[in-house]
Amino acid sequence: MHKVRYEESYAEAAQVLRMVVPAMAEHRASPNPVNYAVWYAHLAGKSPELSAELEARLRGGGFDDALGRELYLRHLADRDERTVAELRTALAAVVRQVTRLLSEAGDEAGRRSAALADIARRVAGAGEPGSLQELIREAAEESRGMAEMGTRLESRLHEATSEVEALRRELERVREEARTDPLTGIANRKALETALAEAVAAGAPFALVMADIDHFKRINDTHGHLMGDRVLRFLAGLLRQRAPEGALPARYGGEEFALVLPGHDLAAARAVAEGLRRALAAGRVRSVRSGEEIGRITMSLGVAQWVPGESAEELVARADAALYRAKEGGRNRVEAAAPPDQAA
Numbered sequence: 087m088h089k090v091r092y093e094e095s096y097a098e099a100a101q102v103l104r105m106v107v108p109a110m111a112e113h114r115a116s117p118n119p120v121n122y123a124v125w126y127a128h129l130a131g132k133s134p135e136l137s138a139e140l141e142a143r144l145r146g147g148g149f150d151d152a153l154g155r156e157l158y159l160r161h162l163a164d165r166d167e168r169t170v171a172e173l174r175t176a177l178a179a180v181v182r183q184v185t186r187l188l189s190e191a192g193d194e195a196g197r198r199s200a201a202l203a204d205i206a207r208r209v210a211g212a213g214e215p216g217s218l219q220e221l222i223r224e225a226a227e228e229s230r231g232m233a234e235m236g237t238r239l240e241s242r243l244h245e246a247t248s249e250v251e252a253l254r255r256e257l258e259r260v261r262e263e264a265r266t267d268p269l270t271g272i273a274n275r276k277a278l279e280t281a282l283a284e285a286v287a288a289g290a291p292f293a294l295v296m297a298d299i300d301h302f303k304r305i306n307d308t309h310g311h312l313m314g315d316r317v318l319r320f321l322a323g324l325l326r327q328r329a330p331e332g333a334l335p336a337r338y339g340g341e342e343f344a345l346v347l348p349g350h351d352l353a354a355a356r357a358v359a360e361g362l363r364r365a366l367a368a369g370r371v372r373s374v375r376s377g378e379e380i381g382r383i384t385m386s387l388g389v390a391q392w393v394p395g396e397s398a399e400e401l402v403a404r405a406d407a408a409l410y411r412a413k414e415g416g417r418n419r420v421e422a423a424a425p426p427d428q429a430a
């Protein structure tokens with residue numbers, strides 16, 4: 087499913103707002119953001135599937151928050167949001183089940199302990215061996231029932247624990263997926279931006295390398311898109327192998343990559359970048375079509391050292407400007423960024 091885009095101008099969005107408000111009022115839809123998003127998408131013609139389903143459901147009954155949420159998740163939320171919502175529902179179901187289980191077990195334990203207390207009272211008054219024997223049998227019955235309930239409870243709690251554990255693993259997988267570039271398997275731009283924001287907030291020294299494959303379009307045009315993809319994976323593998331301990335290699339987008347280098351000053355980061363440049367130029371990638379090696383692949387790199395007070399965006403811009411100079415200077419080279427106050 088494609089994600090709905092909102093590219094209206096202010097005036098156009100305001101125009102939709104003027105249609106949405108009376109429509110929501112007419113259908114008694116409470117004006118929360120989820121319902122608004124649904125009605126906005128419907129009246130702005132953003133999603134024919136959403137409109138068709140909403141209209142059908144309105145014909146069959148009224149609008150309520152549950153419907154709003156359902157339509158939002160089905161047609162507007164992105165995949166991660168939907169998965170998290172599904173996991174939350176599944177977890178809530180497990181918790182409800184365990185709560186019910188414990189309350190049933192509590193009721194049963196209460197009943198059985200009342201029965202045992204009653205037996206104890208009757209034992210005090212029992213005069214003959216026959217009636218005592220009967221009371222002993224009843225007590226044994228209650229104790230066995232209690233023990234069985236304990237075993238049942240334990241096994242069902244064990245099951246619930248496994249279910250919660252599976253949900254936790256699934257959530258971890260979804261979170262990992264959201265941070266990973268599917269083509270190359272390394273961190274994606276979102277993960278890079280998070281890491282940069284964290285590094286800036288931590289305030290410890292670090293440097294950033296931005297790298298861009300030279301004449302990548304030509305590789306695609308000459309050897310095909312699959313070959314281009316293979317080159318991207320090859321470079322990602324190289325970054326992963328050669329990244330120093332604690333560094334984060336990421337795909338910034340297209341054929342541009344980044345490497346966050348904690349604890350590196352400009353000279354150290356430059357040395358890492360230079361090593362990467364040489365390794366790529368020395369590497370060989372085979373053509374998917376012919377199996378033959380394709381010509382030398384090179385990249386240009388820009389390096390910048392973070393200075394306290396600088397934002398992540400400013401640092402990326404400086405590293406990018408250095409990368410641009412490397413391209414301008416003839417490609418297959420590393421350029422270091424000047425400190426921010428000296429940058430043009």
Ligand SMILES: Nc1nc2c(ncn2[C@@H]2O[C@H](COP(=O)(O)OP(=O)(O)OP(=O)(O)O)[C@@H](O)[C@H]2O)c(=O)[nH]1
Nearest residue numbers: 298299300301302303304306311312314315340341
């Ligand atoms: N195979 C493949 N190609 C991609 C991908 N993402 C972007 N590209 C291609 O990358 C190319 C980028 O080309 P340009 O930005 O013109 O730059 P370039 O050819 O690398 O030249 P310079 O950067 O100036 O050395 C475009 O042809 C895109 O189609 C991808 O995921 N796979």
